[in-house]
Amino acid sequence: MNILNLQFLLEIVFGTIIFLHITKKNFGAALSYGLQSLAITIVIFSSFFETGSMPLLFIAIITFIVKVIIAPVFFIKLIQKHELTFSVSTYLNMPLTLIIIAILTFVAHSQKFVPLTGIVPANQALLSLAIASIFLSIFLVINRKGALSQIIGILSLENSIVAFTIFASLEQSPMLQLGIIFNIFIWLVIASVFISMIYKHFGSLDITTMNNLKD
Amino acid sequence: MEIIFIITTLIITALLNILIKRRFVIEFFSIIASSVALFESIVVALKVSTAGVYSPFVFFSVDSLGAIVMLIVACVGFITTIYSVPYLRQETAKGIIGFTRVKQYFALLNIFLAAMFLAITANSLVFAWISIEATTLSTAFLISFYDKPSAIEAAWKYLIINSIGLLLGFFGTLLYFTSMSSLGENGFVSWQSLLANTIHLDPLIAKIAFIFVLIGYGTKVGLVPMHTWKPDAYSKAPNPIGALLSGALLPVAFIVILRFKIITDMVVGSQFSQNLLIIFGILSIAVAALIMFNARNYKRLLAYSSIENAGVMALGFGFGGLAIFAATMHLIYHSLVKGVMFFSSGNLLLKYNSDKINNIKGALGVVPFTSILFIAGFLVVTGIPPFGIFQTKMQILSAGIQLHPVTTIITLFFMTLVFIGFLKHIVSMFFSQKPENIPVGEGNIWLIIPPLTLLVIIIILSFYTPPFLYRLINDAVAHY
Numbered sequence: 001m002n003i004l005n006l007q008f009l010l011e012i013v014f015g016t017i018i019f020l021h022i023t024k025k026n027f028g029a030a031l032s033y034g035l036q037s038l039a040i041t042i043v044i045f046s047s048f049f050e051t052g053s054m055p056l057l058f059i060a061i062i063t064f065i066v067k068v069i070i071a072p073v074f075f076i077k078l079i080q081k082h083e084l085t086f087s088v089s090t091y092l093n094m095p096l097t098l099i100i101i102a103i104l105t106f107v108a109h110s111q112k113f114v115p116l117t118g119i120v121p122a123n124q125a126l127l128s129l130a131i132a133s134i135f136l137s138i139f140l141v142i143n144r145k146g147a148l149s150q151i152i153g154i155l156s157l158e159n160s161i162v163a164f165t166i167f168a169s170l171e172q173s174p175m176l177q178l179g180i181i182f183n184i185f186i187w188l189v190i191a192s193v194f195i196s197m198i199y200k201h202f203g204s205l206d207i208t209t210m211n212n213l214k215d
Numbered sequence: 216m217e218i219i220f221i222i223t224t225l226i227i228t229a230l231l232n233i234l235i236k237r238r239f240v241i242e243f244f245s246i247i248a249s250s251v252a253l254f255e256s257i258v259v260a261l262k263v264s265t266a267g268v269y270s271p272f273v274f275f276s277v278d279s280l281g282a283i284v285m286l287i288v289a290c291v292g293f294i295t296t297i298y299s300v301p302y303l304r305q306e307t308a309k310g311i312i313g314f315t316r317v318k319q320y321f322a323l324l325n326i327f328l329a330a331m332f333l334a335i336t337a338n339s340l341v342f343a344w345i346s347i348e349a350t351t352l353s354t355a356f357l358i359s360f361y362d363k364p365s366a367i368e369a370a371w372k373y374l375i376i377n378s379i380g381l382l383l384g385f386f387g388t389l390l391y392f393t394s395m396s397s398l399g400e401n402g403f404v405s406w407q408s409l410l411a412n413t414i415h416l417d418p419l420i421a422k423i424a425f426i427f428v429l430i431g432y433g434t435k436v437g438l439v440p441m442h443t444w445k446p447d448a449y450s451k452a453p454n455p456i457g458a459l460l461s462g463a464l465l466p467v468a469f470i471v472i473l474r475f476k477i478i479t480d481m482v483v484g485s486q487f488s489q490n491l492l493i494i495f496g497i498l499s500i501a502v503a504a505l506i507m508f509n510a511r512n513y514k515r516l517l518a519y520s521s522i523e524n525a526g527v528m529a530l531g532f533g534f535g536g537l538a539i540f541a542a543t544m545h546l547i548y549h550s551l552v553k554g555v556m557f558f559s560s561g562n563l564l565l566k567y568n569s570d571k572i573n574n575i576k577g578a579l580g581v582v583p584f585t586s587i588l589f590i591a592g593f594l595v596v597t598g599i600p601p602f603g604i605f606q607t608k609m610q611i612l613s614a615g616i617q618l619h620p621v622t623t624i625i626t627l628f629f630m631t632l633v634f635i636g637f638l639k640h641i642v643s644m645f646f647s648q649k650p651e652n653i654p655v656g657e658g659n660i661w662l663i664i665p666p667l668t669l670l671v672i673i674i675i676l677s678f679y680t681p682p683f684l685y686r687l688i689n690d691a692v693a694h695y
Contacts, residue, residue, distance in 0.1 A: 115419040119393055134386070141379060147371065154378050161386050170392045173403045176341045183345050187378065190352050194359070194371055201364040212365035213372075213447045 003122075006046070006167070010129050012039040013163055017136045017156055021097055026087045026148055030075035033152050037067035040159050043166055055174030062178065066185050071155065074192050075148065082199045088146030088206040097143060101136060108132035119168040126167045133160035147198050147205040151191045158184060217255040218275045218336045221289075222329050224251045229325035232318055242300045245321045249289075249296040252328065256282075256289035264683040267690075276338040276406065279690035280473065283543065284466045285335050286684075287550045290672070291462040292328045298558050298665035299324065299455045305565050305658055306453075311361070320360065320453070327353040327459065331467045338405045340388050343471055344381065347435060350464060351377045358452045369447035376444040377434055384431020390424035391478060393417065406474055413481040421482040428475045429491055435468035438529060439499040442522050449518035450570060454561030457514060461521040461557065462550035469528060469546065473695050476532070485535060492533030497622055497629075499526025504629040508636035513563070514570045516640060517556050520596055523633055524549045530626060531611040532695065534619065540692045541610035547676065548595065548603045551669045556592035558666035559585045563644075565658055572640050577649030584657050586645050588666045593641050595673055597634040603677035 016036035023029050044060040047053075078084065090097055107113075108131040117127040137160050141153035164170075195205065202209045228248035232241050263269045263282040270276040277285060303320060306312050312320075330353055334346035351374065359370035394416035395404050413421075434441035449457045476488045503523035510516040524545070531542025560570075562585040567575050579586040598608040608630065615623035649655075657663060680688070 115417065115423060116390070119420070138379065141375065150375055154375070154382065157379065157382050161382060161389070164386070165389055168389075168393070170389045176339065176345075176403070179342065179345045183348050186352055187348070190355060191374065194355070194367070194374060197359065197362075197367050198371060201367050207371070210364070210368040210371070212363075212368050213451075 003126075006043065007126060007129075009039040009043050010126055010133075010163055010167070012036065013159060014129055014133050014136075017133055017140065017160070018101065020140055020149070020152060020156060021090075021101060021136070021143070022094065024086055026079045026084050026146075027076065029087060029149060029152055030072045030079065033075070033155060034068050034072035036156060036159055037063070037071065040162055041068055043163065047166065053174075059174055059177050059181070062181050066181055066188075067155075067159070070185070071188055074188060075152070078148065078192060078195055082196075082205075084148065084205060087149055088144065088204070090143045091145060092143055100139060100143075104135040104139060105132045108135055116168075119170075123167045127164060130160055130164035130167055133163065136160075145206050145208050147195055147207055150207070151188075151195070154191075155184070155188070216271055217259050218271065218277070218332070221252045221255045221332050224248045225325045225329035225332070229322045229329070232322040232325065235318075238314060238317060241318060241321050245296050245325060246293075246300070248325055249293040249328065252332065253289040253293040256285045260286050260687065261683055264686045264690075270338065273403075273405070274338055274342065275336045277336050278694065279687045280470055280543070280695060281335050283547065283684070283687050283691060284470050285332065287466055287547060288328065288331050288335065288463040291459060291550055291554050291669075292331075294554055294558075294665045294669055295455045295459050296324065298458075298561070298662070299453075301659045301661040302453070302455055302561055302565070305662075309565075316360065319356070323353050323357050324456070324459075327357065327456075328463075331463055334467050335470065338407075340391065340404055340406065340409065341385075344385050344388055347384075347432070347468060347471065348378075348381050350467070351381065351435075354448075354452070354456070354460065354464070357456045358448045360453055360456070361451070363451075366451040369444075369451035373444045373448045376441070380431050380434025380441055382431070383427050384434075387424045387427025387429075387431055387475075390420055390427065391416065391475070393420055406478075409478055410481065413478055416478075416482045418483045421479050422487055425475055425479040425488055426491070429472060429488075429495065432468045432472045432475075433495060436465055436472065436525050436529075437499075437518075437522050438495045438525055439502045439522060442499065442502070445522060446515040446518040449521070450512055450514040454514070454557050454564060457517065457560075458554045458557035461517065461553040465521060465525060466546050466550055469525070473532065477695060489533045489535055492529045493619065493622060496526045496529030496531075496533055497626060499523065499529065500626055500629045500633075504632040504636065507633055508639070510636070510640065511572055512570050513560055513572050513575065513640065513644065514557075516572070516637070517553065517560060520556075520633070520637070521549075521553060523629075524596070527608065527611060527630075530615065530622075531607070534611060534615045536614050538611045538614035539695055540688060541607040541614070543688050543691050543695075544603060545607035545611070548607065548673060551673045551676075552592050552595045552604070554669040555588055555666040555673070556596065558662070558669075559589040559592060562658060562662050563589070565662070567653065572644060575644040576647045577645075579645040580649040581653050581655050582657055584663050584667075588663070588670060590641060590645060591670055592666075593637055595670075597637055598630065599634075601677060603673065606677075 016032045019032045041064045048056040109128045117124045137157035141150050228244050260282040268278045330349035337343040355370050355374045359366045394412045437445040479488050503519040507519045528542045531538040595602040598604045
């Protein structure tokens with residue numbers, strides 16, 4: 001796949017993270033994560049077409065099943081079960097959130113990160129975008145008050161790291177990649193169970209309602 | 216073979232615990248599984264002490280420090296399993312938990328132990344990461360075990376903070392692979408192959424990678440400022456699990472940081488990683504000391520004590536030289552003493568039904584054996600002579616005073632503050648007037664034997680180090 005197409009796919013990943021920051025509806029967030037994962041899956045598929053490696057095809061299929069189908073379905077079922085149409089608000093207001101997004105993106109593209117973005121000089125722009133995605137995903141987890149948004153933020157962080165890995169040519173053996181995906185799947189199941197437990201105990205997914213932990 | 220046997224036994228036991236419907240059988244199988252793990256760990260440690268690195272398969276490798284941590288996990292794991300039996304029986308008798316919870320507890324306990332053994336023995340960096348992440352997933356349900364809002368909150372905090380931390384650690388891990396990709400060696404990357412290819416690792420990338428790894432796995436260790444999950448998780452988890460989190464999981468995560476330290480040191484020299492460890496170490500000791508002084512919950516007090524001791528270990532490895540030997544011994548003593556303290560605090564919880572320091576009065580008169588164990592644990596953990604931690608703290612400080620006098624004096628000040636703060640709570644809990652409404656007497660002899668056993672081991676190790684353990688420690692010092 002040529003560099004422009006790869007850049008377009010990474011821009012989808014980056015764009016979905018921006019969308020996750022600004023969206024007010026959980027349904028849109030779940031679909032956005034599915035779209036983001038689809039972009040990652042296509043990148044892995046493209047690696048398969050270039051190398052012809054069958055294990056890579058297998059990884060792409062598993063990624064597609066876990067991240068593009070199962071995870072969003074999990075989220076949508078949770079949203080429907082607990083009637084969580086609207087996501088919980090953010091700590092910072094929207095203008096301030098957008099300013100911080102801009103600053104983080106700028107920092108990721110600055111000279112400070114050249115040692116990382118220069119791992120594969122031909123992919124410098126892509127690696128900068130992947131690092132920006134990592135920063136924005138961490139900021140998403142910190143800034144969102146909703147438990148569901150935090151889960152999606154962490155999964156988004158994982159997707160961003162995977163994108164960085166691919167463009168920096170740091171792929172692991174297929175067996176270990178499978179291990180990572182399995183791990184993510186188990187994490188997803190456990191996090192979803194916790195979402196239900198939080199809703200049962202607190203009647204909401206707003207983590208600011210959790211204030212039982214005091215010395 | 217021993218490693219596979221340990222992990223398989225623990226996983227099969229976890230699965231059996233889900234299926235079996237008799238409590239006695241669940242408890243029996245769990246004790247057998249943990250005793251098998253202990254026996255096989257001793258076998259592995261003996262092999263490593265005589266023949267060096269033990270690597271029966273390409274996927275597993277145990278070096279000297281790995282063997283020490285394996286012994287710690289096995290020993291604390293075995294005694295925790297034994298203690299868990301009477302502890303959970305008492306909780307069942309009080310109506311706090313039912314049989315389903317007991318099944319869940321022992322299944323998760325065995326998975327937790329298996330994940331820790333995997334993390335120590337994994338020869339692949341990514342496999343080690345997967346195993347450490349697996350410990351997060353198994354312990355999240357153990358922290359939320361009592362299904363109370365505060366427990367759910369603590370577990371959620373633990374899950375989110377550790378997941379972010381470990382993903383950052385994963386990112387750092389992957390950055391080390393740049394040395395392999397330049398050789399076209401993508402795929403299975405072992406610790407040895409990474410060490411052999413450090414010459415291809417860019418120094419700047421090595422520095423950035425180590426920072427990510429230190430932050431990532433440091434979250435699991437509980438180094439300040441990534442420690443915020445620790446007091447909540449420790450205070451909400453069942454007491455035996457607190458012992459495992461502090462006594463076993465902490466050294467497991469610490470050893471991963473140290474393995475990356477070796478690689479980084481080969482690329483950029485030891486100064487960089489040592490300075491970082493000193494910074495995180497002193498921060499951890501200072502923050503823990505200040506908070507411990509005003510703690511109101513004795514389980515949280517133990518959590519802050521763990522943070523302080525993680526700081527002491529980081530400082531020891533940061534100072535280098537003789538301090539590394541002391542830090543390794545400190546790691547062993549701390550794991551054992553945290554077992555003593557969490558088990559005896561579990562006995563206090565069963566007797567007083569409260570984890571608040573203000574609600575524990577006259578404990579020495581109410582539960583004398585438990586009180587003596589807790590007080591002995593306090594004396595050990597704060598570094599009172601003649602116990603081993605006194606020697607390790609002194610050795611670390613004397614190693615530090617030559618190169619980092621200011622840091623060492625600050626550390627000494629905060630260590631003194633820890634002692635004073637801890638002593639204040641000890642006096643309040645144990646030497647005050649006994650309340651009338653609390654019946655006098657220990658609950659069960661089997662609630663005393665496990666912490667007593669650990670205390671005896673600490674006392675023996677304070678004066679005598681078995682030759683095989685001495686060889687392992689010396690070898691670890693030479694490598695780390």
